[in-house]
Amino acid sequence: MSAEIPETLNGLECRPAADEESAQEELQANGCTDGLPVIVPTPERVRRMVLAGGMAGELSLGQIGPLGGNATVDLVATCAVMAGCLPDYFPVVLATARALCDDRLDMHEVQATTHNLGPIVIVNGPARFDCGPFASGTGALGPGHRANATVGRAARLCLINIGGGRPGIGDMALIGHPGKFTYCLAEAEEDSPFLPLHARLGFRSEQSVVTLINVEAPHSVLCMITDDTEDTADRLLRQLAAAVGNPASNSAVNGAGDVVIVLNPEHARVLKKAGLELAEAKEIILKYAVNPRGRLHGRDQRGKDPGELVGLTPGQLVVLVAGGGGVYSLVAPSWGRGPHGNKHVSAEVKYGEVCEIL
Amino acid sequence: MTIHYLQPAAQALLPPEPYRLSLNMKIGTVTLGLVANGFAGSERFLDHLAGALVEFIPAINIRRYHKPDPTSKAPEAMRQAIESACDGVIAAYGHCGSCTSATIRDTIMFARSGLPSVALVTDKFFAEAEFISKASGMPGIPTISLPHPIAGTGDASMEALAREVTPVITKYLASAS
Numbered sequence: 001m002s003a004e005i006p007e008t009l010n011g012l013e014c015r016p017a018a019d020e021e022s023a024q025e026e027l028q029a030n031g032c033t034d035g036l037p038v039i040v041p042t043p044e045r046v047r048r049m050v051l052a053g054g055m056a057g058e059l060s061l062g063q064i065g066p067l068g069g070n071a072t073v074d075l076v077a078t079c080a081v082m083a084g085c086l087p088d089y090f091p092v093v094l095a096t097a098r099a100l101c102d103d104r105l106d107m108h109e110v111q112a113t114t115h116n117l118g119p120i121v122i123v124n125g126p127a128r129f130d131c132g133p134f135a136s137g138t139g140a141l142g143p144g145h146r147a148n149a150t151v152g153r154a155a156r157l158c159l160i161n162i163g164g165g166r167p168g169i170g171d172m173a174l175i176g177h178p179g180k181f182t183y184c185l186a187e188a189e190e191d192s193p194f195l196p197l198h199a200r201l202g203f204r205s206e207q208s209v210v211t212l213i214n215v216e217a218p219h220s221v222l223c224m225i226t227d228d229t230e231d232t233a234d235r236l237l238r239q240l241a242a243a244v245g246n247p248a249s250n251s252a253v254n255g256a257g258d259v260v261i262v263l264n265p266e267h268a269r270v271l272k273k274a275g276l277e278l279a280e281a282k283e284i285i286l287k288y289a290v291n292p293r294g295r296l297h298g299r300d301q302r303g304k305d306p307g308e309l310v311g312l313t314p315g316q317l318v319v320l321v322a323g324g325g326g327v328y329s330l331v332a333p334s335w336g337r338g339p340h341g342n343k344h345v346s347a348e349v350k351y352g353e354v355c356e357i358l
Numbered sequence: 359m360t361i362h363y364l365q366p367a368a369q370a371l372l373p374p375e376p377y378r379l380s381l382n383m384k385i386g387t388v389t390l391g392l393v394a395n396g397f398a399g400s401e402r403f404l405d406h407l408a409g410a411l412v413e414f415i416p417a418i419n420i421r422r423y424h425k426p427d428p429t430s431k432a433p434e435a436m437r438q439a440i441e442s443a444c445d446g447v448i449a450a451y452g453h454c455g456s457c458t459s460a461t462i463r464d465t466i467m468f469a470r471s472g473l474p475s476v477a478l479v480t481d482k483f484f485a486e487a488e489f490i491s492k493a494s495g496m497p498g499i500p501t502i503s504l505p506h507p508i509a510g511t512g513d514a515s516m517e518a519l520a521r522e523v524t525p526v527i528t529k530y531l532a533s534a535s
Contacts, residue, residue, distance in 0.1 A: 013365040023363045032366050041364045066459055067493045069368025078366045109429050112459035112486070161366040169489045172455025337429040337456065 009043055010058040010074050027082070031166050034156055034181055038082035049077035052087035053094050054351065061094070062101025065108025067164025071101050075162055076154075083154035089147050091351035092131050092210060093154045096121050099212040099347040100158055106338035110214045111165040114174045115250060115335045119159075119212045120260060121152055121184040122320055124198035127208030127349040134186035138324030141185050141218065141262075152182030155212075177217035185322050191265040192321035193272035200278070201346055208349035213258050213318055214342060215332035219243050224327050225270055233274035236267055236329075237284045243331035245289030245311065250335045252289070253296050255310040257336030258344045261285075264323040282314040318344050372495030381446040381474040381531045389419040390531075391444035391473075393436075393464065396428040397457045399509035399516070400450055406513070406520035407448070407527075414524045425464075429456035432464045441471045446531050452479030452487055453509055462490040466499050475499070476530045478523070480506035500530040 007014055017023035023040045027033055039045065050057045050073055057074040064071055076097040080090055100107055100119065110117050128134045135145035143149065164170035173180065189196040198209035221243050223236040244252070244259050251257040263271070271281050294306025323329070334342045381388060392408055394400040401424065408420045421443055425432050440447060447468040452458030458479055465477040477499065479487040484503045491499045504523060508516060 009364060014362050015365050016360050016362055018360060020361060023361060027363070027366070030365075030367065040361070041366060043362060043364060046364055063371065065493075066490055067368060068371050070371055071368075074364075075366065075368060078364045082366065108459065109456045112490070113429065113456040114454050115456075157366070162368045164368075164370075164489065164493060169485050170493075172458075172483070172486055337427070339427075339430040 009046065010072065012074050012078065014043060032161055033082065034153065034160065039084050041078040041081040045081045046074065046077050049080050049085070049087050049090050050074060052090040053077065054091070055094065061098050064100050064158060064163035066112050066170050067162070069162035069164065071097050071158065071162050076158060079157035079161055080154040083157050084146070084150040085154055086146070088131055089151050091349050092123060092127055092151050095210045095347040095349040096151065096155050096212065097158055099210060099345045100155065100163070102345045102347070104340045104343060105212060105214065105345045106340050106342065107159065107163055109338035110335070111159060111163055111171050113335060113337065114172050116173045116175055116177045116216055117214045117335050118177065118180040118183055119155060119214050120179065120332060121155055122197060122211040123184065123186040124189065124196050124211070125208030125349065126206065127351060128186040131349065131351055132186070136186040136188035136322045140322050141183070148184045148186070149182050152184030155184070156181060179217050187320040188265055188322045192268055194268060194278050194321065197318065197320045198346065203346070203348070208351070209346050210349060211318070211344050211346040213260055213334065213344040215260050215334045216249065218262070218330040218332045219246070221329045221331055222327055223267060223329070225266060233270050233276060236270055237281060238288050240329065240331060241285045241288030244285055244317070244333070245291055246333065247291050247296055249333035250337070251312065251333045251342070252291060253298050254336030255312060257334035257342035258316045258318050259312065259334055260332040261317055261319045262323060262330040263319060263321050264326055264329050265321055266325045267329045268321045278319050279314065282317045282319065285317065286311055286314060370493045370495070372493070374492070374497050375495050377469055377496055377498040377500065379469055379472070379474040380533055383415055383528065383532060387417040387419060388415070388445045389421060389443060391421045391423055391440045391447045393423045393425065393432065393440070393447060393449045395425045395449065395451065395457050395461050397451065397453045397509065400453070402513070403508055403516050403520065404450055406517040407450070407524065410520045410524040414528060429460060431460050431467065437467055437471060440468060441473065444473060447473050447475040448478065448527060449475065450478040451504065451508060452477065452483045453507065455483065455486060458483040458486050459490045462487050462499065462501065463494055466491065466494050466496045469496065469499060474531045476527050477501045478504055480504050480508060482506040502526055502530060
């Protein structure tokens with residue numbers, strides 16, 4: 001090892017490799033990746049990433065289960081480099097990592113379950129532009145948007161490397177889902193007729209916030225808007241309710257867990273035009289999204305009134321506006337298990353001068 | 359040209375703690391707590407195991423416990439009740455991802471309360487069980503691998519398996535691993 005390269009960086013082991021290709025293969029062979037090629041986390045790249053976060057590299061953000069590894073800023077930055085993040089994105093990655101360390105997100109149980117879950121990262125506030133840009137329009141959850149793709153991937157690499165979430169050992173999802181590679185989007189706040197998600201969760205609009213929820217892959221919800229008839233909004237709400245209350249989903253079976261609804265902007269405007277605020281729309285969705293217990297699968301239904309209606313509460317519907325204009329919105333159901341019942345967790349994105357320096 | 363890179367894989371923070379408990383079943387009557395985690399069939403399997411244990415160990419009391427949620431650790435009140443009433447614990451069974459993790463952590467929790475304890479886990483989840491026991495700081499917690507699946511195999515199959523595994527369980531309880 002040359003004299004210039006330390007053997008450790010704040011406790012992280014610094015390994016030699018013949019070249020970048022060899023380092024890449026070692027990272028793959030040691031189970032440190034998601035299976036895709038990564039950017040090799042050289043000390044220089046990691047230091048640059050740490051600098052962009054404005055926090056000391058050795059600072060611990062907490063632990064991520066089930067391994068319970070120590071999520072230092074250095075280690076999170078290493079995962080961000082590997083994911084392909086630009087340093088500008090790092091304040092958002094740090095906020096995401098803080099949420100992953102939050103006990104209320106139950107990452108230990110979520111990684112351990114055989115249910116096919118992963119954290120979706122929703123970005124709100126000015127950081128969408130200042131630390132991005134994060135896409136919120138057409139294909140926001142799909143390929144082609146670097147900040148979305150790499151920040152979501154950094155979260156996954158943190159879960160693998162700090163949380164020990166390697167398939168079949170620490171990540172027991174039976175089949176998995178594509179969102180377990182990356183699952184990040186921003187809310188289209190400027191294209192929404194409603195208050196943004198983070199403002200509805202109690203943050204100020206000018207704050208930047210990430211909200212994480214462990215959910216299944218998104219389910220597409222079709223609703224044609226062909227006219228101005230009075231029942232258009234009701235048809236939309238019934239369609240959303242059909243996905244929320246889908247009795248094949250754990251959250252519907254358990255009557256527990258948060259469910260994400262991504263309204264496309266046209267669907268959002270249909271609701272607004274009908275005079276509905278989101279709180280009212282949620283109430284109507286939940287009225288339709290109930291199942292009689294006798295129709296639901298599972299042991300929890302035994303010995304109970306089969307006619308009792310099982311559903312969620314308004315606080316369990318996490319609604320945001322994103323996507324292009326058209327006829328499709330999305331619903332992502334959840335698990336509804338774990339000590340905290342599969343709830344959302346928000347964390348403020350802290351940045352300022354550090355983003356402008358770089 | 360040689361390059362250097364940072365090794366990203368974290369290590370478990372908890373240092374390994376040895377498991378050194380043993381239960382003497384030859385002196386007086388012992389009370390075993392059988393903890394069903396609530397996964398499908400766990401109560402029924404423990405019904406059969408209770409029957410087999412009574413036949414195998416003449417001086418034994420069995421106490422049954424039922425966790426409210428298989429995905430989470432046993433509640434503190436249940437831990438206290440078991441600690442005050444039992445001499446040893448059998449937790450069953452790890453038959454899915456989250457319930458295996460919780461079963462292993464329960465078993466370690468009972469061991470840390472001073473109770474010789476054994477976890478039963480099906481072979482599909484044994485690698486996870488070993489990982490969780492290391493991550494939780496007690497890699498030597500007694501864990502017995504059972505053939506997967508058990509749930510849905512029927513009473514005759516469960517009873518035969520319970521009889522087969524009973525001598526193994528008692529051996530693990532009696533000797534520090």
